[in-house]
Amino acid sequence: MNLPRAPGSLAFRLFLSAVVVTALILLVVGVVLSSMYRAGAERAFDRRLDIYLKTIVGGLASTAGTAGAGAVAEPQGLTDPLFVFPFSGWYWQMTRLDVAKPAIRRSRSLPEGGLPTLESLGVEERPGGVREGYAPGPDNQNLRLVERLLDLGQDGRYLITVAGDASEIEEEITNFNLALVGTFGVLGLAFLLTVVFQVRFGLKPLGRISEALAAVRSGKAERLEGKYPEEIAPLVSEVNALIDANKEIVERSRTHVGNLAHALKTPLSVLLNEAGTRDDPLAVRVRDQAEIMRDQVGHHLERARMAARVSLVGTVCEIGPIVTGLARTMEKIHRTKDLAIDLEVANEDIRFRGERHDLEEMIGNLIDNACKWAAGRVQVKVSLDPPRGPSERVFFRVMIDDDGPGLTPGKRAEVGRRGRRLDESKPGSGLGLSIVHELAALYGGRFEMNTAPLGGLRTELVLPAA
Structure with a gap:
């Protein structure tokens, strides 16, 4: 299925708008889902840290009285090996605050220097006296910390901190984002293919209308025929009424x-x-x-x-037979001058978008004028001008040259005026070239006069082709 390519077409604009809207929707949804997954991953990680924290609190509460004055007892029940291996990323730390010189006990995985406090980093305390947040750790690690203040009365006040390696959270989020991008990519592609399908087949009736109008303009049909969807049927009826x-x-x-x-x-x-x-x-x-x-x-x-x-829509006629017939007729009319009329039609399929009588009058006037003034030779060439753009009208050109005396630029301007004749010895009313000029203008074409390669006058008639 081909994608719409023409930048100015309705199909392309619909496709482009669908791409933009789809991209924005998927981006917003992706950001929201990624944020929600990050929050969920952090909550799951915090629950894990909270379990370790509660284990330490329970063990400390049962052993606090056995430690010496100002000392911190070893917590009981925390047997996870992650807190044993140095720089494992999992650490705990207990600091006794009710003594002159705070006593600190750390996990064996935590080197000297300890952990920073979340209070010092400006993290607000949640209900229950717990703080949660991120903080830098040893060996440039990014840690997720859970911190709680514990008051055991005469057995002391303690600040307990448990930390875990936050790279686990980032890895989970990265994997989720990659899966999200892949899934949304497939969904977006499927959605855009669906849009292309809908646009191409949804706008197909408009294409049929365009083809029907082209058939009317070319004379192949007089009205728009066929069945159309109910949304477009009123337009077809109005166009037929206009015709x-x-x-x-x-x-x-x-x-x-x-x-x-x-x-x-x-x-x-x-x-x-x-x-x-x-x-x-x-x-x-x-x-x-x-x-x-x-x-x-x-x-x-x-x-x-x-x-x-x-002004009549849908009238066309073929150029080749008309020009050929006129050339043969003019040879007979001017047979006393022994003229040679050379005829060259580049494409036999060229058709004029207009009345046959008007075309015969324009070309007949020009060939007749050339025959009157030619010494012995007249050339008639019919060619199709290349279109300037895909949406531009197509024109054909009729060039008529003679080997007569020709005209100066000043005399050409006089000849174009209605009823003006430069030589009264030649028969005619002086209206022929004026009619040609006005007819060409009415059809949206043009009429020009120049010097012919044969030495005489070249007349060029440019008219719309069907």
């Missing part, structure tokens, strides 16, 4: 544009017919202005139709 509303708006716009075209066509035709039968200056002016009005109305109606078509 239907988009289509309805487009159809309504087309109807309005058609109605407007029919409404204006008849009055303009009447004006042109009436003015065409007369030769006076007024008729000539009316005829000229009516022609301008017809061109302007045609341009704006075409622009409205273009905007309506561009």
